[in-house]
Amino acid sequence: MAEPQLENAELGNALPVNHSSTSRSLLRFVFREERFFLVLSVFIGIFSGLSVVCFRFAIDLSRMYFLGSETAASHMRLLLAPTLAGLAIGALVLHVFPLARGSGVNQTKAALYIYNGYIPFRTAIGKFITAALSIGSGHSLGPEDPSLQIGAGLASALGRKLHLSRDRMRLIAPVGAAAGLAAAFNAPISAVLFVIEEVIGRWSAAILGSVVLSAVSSVVVMRWFLGSEPLFRIPPVELVRPGELIAYAVLGIAGGFASIIFSGGIGTMRPILKRMPRWTQYFQPAVAGLIIGFIAIMGAPQVMGAGYDFIDQAIHNQFTWSFLGILVGLKILATIVSFVSGTPGGMFAPTLFIGAMLGAFVAGLEHLVFPHLAISTGTYAMVGMGVLFAGFLRAPMTSVFMVLEVSGNYTIILPVIVANTFAYVISRALQPTPIFDLLTRQDGLDLPSMEEQREQSILRVEDAMRPVSGPVLDAEQTLERTIEKLNGVQSENLLVRKRPTGWNTITMEELKKMLSEGKGDSRLKSVLPIRQIPYLHPDHPLDIAMRYIYRYPILPVVSRADVSKLEGAISKEDVLKSYHELGDSLDETED
Amino acid sequence: MSEERDPELATELPANGSDRTLNWYSAREPLVIIVLSAVTIAFFFAVGGLSHLYRRELETRAALWSNRGEKELQSGRFSDAASAFQTALTYSRGNYTYELSLAQSLVALNRTEEALAYLVSLWQRQPENGSVNLELARIFADKGDISHALRYYHNAIYAVWSSNPEAQQLAVRLELVKFLLDHKTNNLAESELIAVGRNVPENTALQTQIGDLFMRVPDYDRALAMYQRALKLAHHNTDVLARAGKAAFELGQYHVAERYLTSALSLKPDDDQSAELLKMCRSIPALDPYNLYTGIKRDRLVLSDFDTAGQRLNACINSSSKGTSASTLQPLYVQWMDMKTRLNERTLRKDPGLTDSAMNLVFNIERETDKTCGVPTGNDFLLLLIARNHEGS
Numbered sequence: 001m002a003e004p005q006l007e008n009a010e011l012g013n014a015l016p017v018n019h020s021s022t023s024r025s026l027l028r029f030v031f032r033e034e035r036f037f038l039v040l041s042v043f044i045g046i047f048s049g050l051s052v053v054c055f056r057f058a059i060d061l062s063r064m065y066f067l068g069s070e071t072a073a074s075h076m077r078l079l080l081a082p083t084l085a086g087l088a089i090g091a092l093v094l095h096v097f098p099l100a101r102g103s104g105v106n107q108t109k110a111a112l113y114i115y116n117g118y119i120p121f122r123t124a125i126g127k128f129i130t131a132a133l134s135i136g137s138g139h140s141l142g143p144e145d146p147s148l149q150i151g152a153g154l155a156s157a158l159g160r161k162l163h164l165s166r167d168r169m170r171l172i173a174p175v176g177a178a179a180g181l182a183a184a185f186n187a188p189i190s191a192v193l194f195v196i197e198e199v200i201g202r203w204s205a206a207i208l209g210s211v212v213l214s215a216v217s218s219v220v221v222m223r224w225f226l227g228s229e230p231l232f233r234i235p236p237v238e239l240v241r242p243g244e245l246i247a248y249a250v251l252g253i254a255g256g257f258a259s260i261i262f263s264g265g266i267g268t269m270r271p272i273l274k275r276m277p278r279w280t281q282y283f284q285p286a287v288a289g290l291i292i293g294f295i296a297i298m299g300a301p302q303v304m305g306a307g308y309d310f311i312d313q314a315i316h317n318q319f320t321w322s323f324l325g326i327l328v329g330l331k332i333l334a335t336i337v338s339f340v341s342g343t344p345g346g347m348f349a350p351t352l353f354i355g356a357m358l359g360a361f362v363a364g365l366e367h368l369v370f371p372h373l374a375i376s377t378g379t380y381a382m383v384g385m386g387v388l389f390a391g392f393l394r395a396p397m398t399s400v401f402m403v404l405e406v407s408g409n410y411t412i413i414l415p416v417i418v419a420n421t422f423a424y425v426i427s428r429a430l431q432p433t434p435i436f437d438l439l440t441r442q443d444g445l446d447l448p449s450m451e452e453q454r455e456q457s458i459l460r461v462e463d464a465m466r467p468v469s470g471p472v473l474d475a476e477q478t479l480e481r482t483i484e485k486l487n488g489v490q491s492e493n494l495l496v497r498k499r500p501t502g503w504n505t506i507t508m509e510e511l512k513k514m515l516s517e518g519k520g521d522s523r524l525k526s527v528l529p530i531r532q533i534p535y536l537h538p539d540h541p542l543d544i545a546m547r548y549i550y551r552y553p554i555l556p557v558v559s560r561a562d563v564s565k566l567e568g569a570i571s572k573e574d575v576l577k578s579y580h581e582l583g584d585s586l587d588e589t590e591d
Numbered sequence: 592m593s594e595e596r597d598p599e600l601a602t603e604l605p606a607n608g609s610d611r612t613l614n615w616y617s618a619r620e621p622l623v624i625i626v627l628s629a630v631t632i633a634f635f636f637a638v639g640g641l642s643h644l645y646r647r648e649l650e651t652r653a654a655l656w657s658n659r660g661e662k663e664l665q666s667g668r669f670s671d672a673a674s675a676f677q678t679a680l681t682y683s684r685g686n687y688t689y690e691l692s693l694a695q696s697l698v699a700l701n702r703t704e705e706a707l708a709y710l711v712s713l714w715q716r717q718p719e720n721g722s723v724n725l726e727l728a729r730i731f732a733d734k735g736d737i738s739h740a741l742r743y744y745h746n747a748i749y750a751v752w753s754s755n756p757e758a759q760q761l762a763v764r765l766e767l768v769k770f771l772l773d774h775k776t777n778n779l780a781e782s783e784l785i786a787v788g789r790n791v792p793e794n795t796a797l798q799t800q801i802g803d804l805f806m807r808v809p810d811y812d813r814a815l816a817m818y819q820r821a822l823k824l825a826h827h828n829t830d831v832l833a834r835a836g837k838a839a840f841e842l843g844q845y846h847v848a849e850r851y852l853t854s855a856l857s858l859k860p861d862d863d864q865s866a867e868l869l870k871m872c873r874s875i876p877a878l879d880p881y882n883l884y885t886g887i888k889r890d891r892l893v894l895s896d897f898d899t900a901g902q903r904l905n906a907c908i909n910s911s912s913k914g915t916s917a918s919t920l921q922p923l924y925v926q927w928m929d930m931k932t933r934l935n936e937r938t939l940r941k942d943p944g945l946t947d948s949a950m951n952l953v954f955n956i957e958r959e960t961d962k963t964c965g966v967p968t969g970n971d972f973l974l975l976l977i978a979r980n981h982e983g984s
């Protein structure tokens with residue numbers, strides 16, 4: 001019986017040692033494609049970086065021509081620019097670029113899980129044009145998510161041209177997405193984390209290298225053309241007393257509730273607009289533009305576009321606290337109407353805007369109540385950005401690193417973690433479905449929820465294993481002596497310990513048969529039908545046991561400290577029973 | 592709404608092509624990398640060209656708004672200037688000159704916190720920039736933060752100035768001296784002024800200004816020397832003559848002061864302050880017994896000054912509260928009364944040391960009553976000046 005040399009189940013994924021020429025060439029191919037994929041990731045990063053640079057030019061030029069070159073545009077422009085651009089966008093997304101609607105994060109995720117990494121190149125082009133029009137004309141949306149989709153679209157097109165295998169094609173979209181997002185954000189670490197946290201959903205060595213390479217390449221290209229200046233001028237950050245963390249917790253709580261209002265607004269309004277007759281979709285972006293223009297002429301033009309300049313101003317305490325509060329409300333409203341109308345554009349920038357304004361608002365309020373406290377508005381605004389990121393986008397890891405990367409100051413980490421935790425917990429408690437999952441479900445898609453995956457209860461071997469009831473046989477003993485010892489034992493499947501660390505199994509029936517064949521003087525190890533079996537550790541996921549349990553009636557569960565020490569045993573029945581019990585408990589929870 | 596299945600997706604899904612790709616890569620990998628590199632270079636150049644056009648457009652707009660801002664700044668319309676510079680910065684993000692101009696506009700608008708944010712960022716980029724250091728120094732000076740203001744003023748003095756560095760450094764040093772004088776740190780101010788005085792160019796206005804600052808320190812010697820240097824360039828400048836006269840007066844050089852003040856008044860007779868000073872210059876010698884070596888006139892002058900001081904002391908004791916007079920003035924009164932019984936022309940003639948004792952008591956009385964009852968007038972004021980000259984106070 002040709003068995004692979006398997007010992008520990010962790011090594012079980014290794015390829016079987018088979019010296020056929022087909023396997024050798026397959027192995028060479030795998031490594032070759034692996035290496036080529038890394039090289040390709042660099043090219044994807046460069047292409048995405050270049051595309052995002054062009055995208056930024058397009059947005060800026062669009063803004064200049066729509067809203068004029070002065071900082072305070074005329075009322076006519078403020079009203080007409082987003083409205084007329086909305087009309088054009090409505091027609092474009094209905095007839096030319098139907099997949100360009102929305103932010104782009106879910107579309108990239110759908111490409112990964114449904115379409116084998118396929119994103120039509122036309123979608124990337126459409127996203128570029130329509131998002132540049134919408135953001136430039138003042139719709140309350142940002143360039144990051146579209147950049148993510150443009151990067152993913154480019155990567156997908158490149159992968160198709162190069163006839164990559166299906167597995168690689170599935171991975172290539174996230175690689176492009178990370179590159180696009182990194183270039184848009186000028187923050188490679190946050191981009192990598194976001195793509196892993198929200199799009200891929202798992203840490204995988206196979207893709208991590210490619211994602212990092214593409215993100216870094218795209219940022220290098222972006223900085224080549226647009227400079228390496230950070231998005232905001234960052235004031236000095238100081239945490240004077242640990243007691244200040246209480247104040248940041250208050251900001252976290254406020255951010256949690258603001259996130260609920262924001263995601264609740266989108267979750268409620270979007271299906272209503274979707275149910276409206278198709279002809280209304282021509283006008284929905286225009287109406288959204290009209291509402292935003294109206295908000296602007298009423299005295300809050302800051303809500304238009306991505307709003308990075310105004311975030312910078314909030315960080316530097318250039319707004320009164322009451323106006324900051326108004327901006328929080330108006331920006332939530334403007335972003336909801338922009339997004340639910342189907343206007344292409346991202347939610348990252350508005351989220352940062354709302355967070356920064358909320359942070360500065362809370363700082364202003366706290367200063368009003370406790371005038372003796374040295375409260376830094378800039379620090380609150382930056383922490384606020386992370387808070388909304390954690391509460392609204394529900395990307396807790398990214399939210400922390402994003403603020404760290406943007407601020408370049410490690411001191412801010414404690415306030416960010418404290419505030420983000422509060423925001424995340426409140427948002428989770430009051431809005432169980434994260435915004436991206438909510439949107440996919442509204443679209444009738446069933447993509448895996450990264451948050452649910454993260455928090456899924458995992459069954460482990462220790463949940464299914466049982467104590468060894470029968471004796472453990474010694475492979476060094478003779479068959480005759482072994483059978484003598486087994487007198488009166490009822491167990492059918494028996495474990496055999498092989499010195500020094502191996503394990504094996506044999507049935508009572510096989511033992512008796514060998515004895516009748518006159519092998520009584522032979523050592524047990526010389527008559528065993530297979531060389532050895534894999535063993536498991538108690539902390540292994542039960543899924544690993546599933547890979548082997550159909551081939552062996554019983555598997556040993558051994559200690560990690562001493563693999564000759566038996567902790568228990570596991571059989572197919574034990575595994576199935578555990579899954580059955582889990583299913584019952586989930587049914588009860590759902591009921 | 593955002594996700595609708597495109598019919599394209601159904602038809603173009605990639606097949607699992609591992610066998611196909613295996614052969615494909617074996618044959619073409621180097622070629623693919625070369626082609627990708629070529630496409631990258633072409634794309635790079637294309638974006639470079641676009642970037643160039645885009646930047647030119649932005650620079651044009653930025654320059655337009657910056658010019659507008661400069662005009663508004665010069666016209667004193669700081670709010671419009673700030674707005675114009677902010678617009679310029681949207682087109683030329685991080686432009687050093689525009690940010691500095693914006694910061695200056697914000698300082699003028701009293702929006703110091705915003706200005707400070709810009710200036711700190713500019714300082715981090717170019718810590719050696721003179722204008723930035725000066726603006727920062729002014730902001731901290733306005734806040735009363737002496738240590739930071741001094742740091743930035745000193746930075747500005749030794750900083751790099753794009754045009755006319757010597758004049759700029761001198762102007763900063765003078766501004767620093769004024770700041771130090773305003774904050775009563777006269778010793779530091781004097782050190783800075785001495786440093787300025789060594790290399791001051793031949794310019795009457797500048798020398799007069801430095802002389803005025805020496806007067807504020809007060810360092811009348813150096814002030815007089817500076818005015819005298821200024822007068823070498825402008826002999827008949829009435830303002831400088833009057834200032835030199837005042838400096839000489841403060842030094843107790845009444846004859847010198849009289850000469851300058853007379854010249855000043857001959858050119859500008861309506862200068863009341865100089866006229867008053869001149870009058871005092873002429874009166875003080877007549878009251879100072881030390882101007883006369885010996886003789887009856889000197890003794891009579893001592894007796895007269897003694898009586899004047901006694902009257903001032905009496906008046907001051909009567910006008911001030913009992914507690915104050917008891918603690919400081921009563922002992923003087925007792926001394927005065929005691930000496931009064933002994934002091935006459937005969938005793939002065941017999942005991943030359945008595946002149947000094949009497950005049951010392953006179954000076955003490957004038958000094959103490961000045962503290963208790965305010966600045967005296969008339970002969971008492973002149974006696975106080977004489978006291979200061981003789982006792983170095």
